[in-house]
Amino acid sequence: MPPAKQYWLMKTEPSEYSIQDLAKEPHKSTHWDGVRNYQARNFMRDKMKLGDLVLVYHSNAAPPGVAGIAEISQESYPDFTSWDKNNKHFDPKSTQANPRWFMVDIQLKETFKHLIPLEHLRTVPALAKMELLRKGSRLSVQPVRKKEFDTISQIAAKQ
C-alpha cells in the first residue's frame, strides 16, 4: 500500500514569486529554491513525497493568505542556487560534493478564486492548532494536518 498522502504549506513573497508566476511556468511547475532554514530544509529533503499536496501561501503581502494548491512533482535534490556566487541565496559552505541546501519541485493544481486571508484563517475553529497561526511562527515550509488542509479546501470551494 502506498504511504498516506501528506500535506504542507510553503510560503512565498508574491513580490518575489507569486502563484500567478507559477501559473505561467511551463507545465505550471518550478523548483522551490532559496530555502535557507534547517527545519524547512529537513521537511523538503526527508519528508516530502511525490504527490503530497501543498498550500501555497503569500507572505509579506496585502493581505497575506493562502493563494492556492500545488503538488510535489519532484522529490528533493540539491538547491543549485546555493553554489552560484551571483545568486542572492549563495552559500559558500554548500558544495556540490556536500550540498547543504535542498529543494523540491512543485506543480500548480489550483489557484483559488480569491486568496483566503490570514485574518480569516484565524477565525476558523478547525484551524486553531495550525502551525501558521502559532504566535511567532516563521517556518517557511511546514506540515499541515489533513483536517486543516481539507478545511481550507472547503473554504476555497465555497467562495
Added chain:
DNA sequence: GCCAACGTTGGC
C-alpha cells in the same frame, strides 16, 4: 556550551 550580537521574517 553559553549567550550577546547580529541578521531575518513577516504581520501590522
Added chain:
DNA sequence: GCCAACGTTGGC
C-alpha cells in the same frame, strides 16, 4: 517602516 520573535554566528 516598525519591531517582536526567531535563528545563526562566533568569542570565550
